Amino acid sequence: MSSSKKGLMEQDLSKLDVTKLHPLSPEVISRQATINIGTIGHVAHGKSTAINAISGIQTVCFKTELERNITIKLGYANAKIYKCEDDRCPRPMCYKWVAYNICNYEDSPMCDVPGFENCRMKLLRHVSFVDCPGHDILMATMLNGAAIMDGALLLIAANKSCPQPQTSEHLAAVEIMRLKHIIILQNKVDLIQENVALNQHEAIHKFVQGTAAEGAPVVPISAQLKYNIDAVCEYIVKKIPIPERNFTSPPNMIVIRSFDVNMPGSEVDDITGGVAGGSILRGVLKVNQLIEVRPGIVVKDESGNIKCTPIYSRIVSLHTEENLLQFAVPGGLIGVGTTMDPTLTRADRLVGQVLGEVGSLPEIFVDLEVNFFLLSRLLGVKTKGSEMQGKVPKLVKAEVLMLNIGSMSTGAKVLAVKNDLAKLQLTSPVCTSKGEKFALSRKVEKHWRLIGWGQIQAGKTLDITACTPLG
Incomplete structure (x- = not known):
């Protein structure tokens, strides 16, 4: 067995008792990530670079992404976060991030803070990072990634004014997905003077007032230089709790x-x-x-x-x-x-x-009856150098919208609408449940723009009992 596998906690199906499992159980956390954290924010604000600084993984890997230097598909990277077991070890240097290929649990890394070099470190988190594209034309892809997030890192470039269009749109999107745990990373502080950084710090706090990110820590970093990344690791441990997991239901x-x-x-x-x-x-x-x-x-x-x-x-x-x-x-x-x-x-x-x-999945819907809520204004669109502040027009019968339900993006034709209720005919069938939330987008200036959210109340389902399953 290779040295990197030496300390892996064994998984034995014959001894598996799901009632005793926990996200921090050694046989779980040593092998797989138990929390998903997304990176959100405007294009070119450093989302992929920040993930690379923590995990050592380059999430931009497809040929078209490398040529254009932007994220197009959802990117992934895993990392483990350790903390020095000696309480005297100063923070945030007592936190250490380790690339995914360090698989051991018992043979944990040693602290490298001067004076504490021989102290063992304890594994606190095993994180999967979901790198979302920031470009406005890739909003549907971003929403697919938001469907699995337990927390988010909101990247805001220090050398740009705040907020940029997709900064607002992405923040609204994660609010719709009921995401409450957000850490704001004020990136690229190495490119500006201290007084400019302080002024933008205040602008960020003003921008997030009344949103899901209100009260979130704002951490100044340089992802390119890996500056202050240990502080980010500390905040991930302290501010993004591992959600309660259901291990006993059908998967x-x-x-x-x-x-x-x-x-x-x-x-x-x-x-x-x-x-x-x-x-x-x-x-x-x-x-x-x-x-x-x-x-x-x-x-x-x-x-x-x-x-x-x-x-x-x-x-x-x-x-x-x-x-x-x-x-x-x-x-x-x-x-x-x-x-x-x-x-x-x-x-x-x-x-x-x-x-x-088998036999435990939700029903398949082709029509939906929903109640919906529209945003007070349109986000993510720039006109003449400023963000469009116009109100979101009401839904209109026969118009085609885009729905994001879980990780499914599908077109939806409005069959009927009254007040905050609508009947929608789906372009593609969706496996979902009543009560599920979804994001609602409309085509504005040839791009899909987030306009609101809704909840499934009822719908027309397909009878699949007559089908011969494909095995």
Whole structure:
């Protein structure tokens, strides 16, 4: 066994008792992240660089992203946060972040603060970072990432005025997603003078008044120089608690990425099944467990009627970073290796679907009856150098909107609207539940702009009992 695996706490399915699991259990936290933290904010304010400073991982990795130097797809990186066990070790230097490939738990790193070099460090958090794109045309992708966040780092560049358009829009989006735990990072302080930084610090506090970020700490950093990153780690531990997790319910995971991991030209006998990546909302997934994916295969007949065929499969592997798991718990980003035809998972084709125990997943809706709430003004749009302050127009019958439900983005035609109630016809079927919240967007100046949120009250569901599941 390699030295990096030496201290891994063993996972034994035969001894698994889900009633005794906890996000900080050694056999869990040593192997997988148990909390998801997103980075939000305007384009080029340093979200990807901040994650790289903490995790050592470059989340911008696709060719088009590297060429344009922007995040286009959701990026991921994991890191562990340790604290020196000697209480005399000064803060924030007593906090240490370690890249994901340090897998050991018992063989923890040693403190490197002068005078405390021989002190052991205790693992406090294993974090999955979700790097959201900041460009205005990628708002739908950002909302997909927000669906799994337990907390967020709001990046604000110190050398720009506050707020920038997507700073406002992203903050409104995480409020809609009921996200309460936010840390504000005042990035690029190395590029400005101290008095300018102090003035912007006050502007940030004024901007977040009355929002979910009111009272949030504002941490000055330089992500490029890795300045003050230990303070960020301290605030992550102290200000973003691990949410209560449900380990005993049937497992339910929303898919935010899916892959075909086979190389071109692979021999038939060497082909492996498709991989679904996402975050478990509740329950525990286990190797060899039978699973169902909904809505599954979606087709339209000659009359335009939608038919959904759920996909049945089996879990052949669970992994996070380089760690193979026997079971995976809520929190963190998990890759689920399956027996599915890899053409079904290629190029994110399963994004927005729900994976879980056979027969336990929510119903599939094609029409929704919702109550909705519109924002008081339009966010994220610039006109003539200033942010548009106009009111959001009311919903109109027959207009097409965009809904983000979980990790699913779908078009929605307004069939009827009265006061704050609406009936919507979905472009794509969605596996969801009554009471679920969603984000509502409208096309403004050729781009989708966030205009409000809503809650599902009822809807028309598809009967899938007549379908032959695809296994």
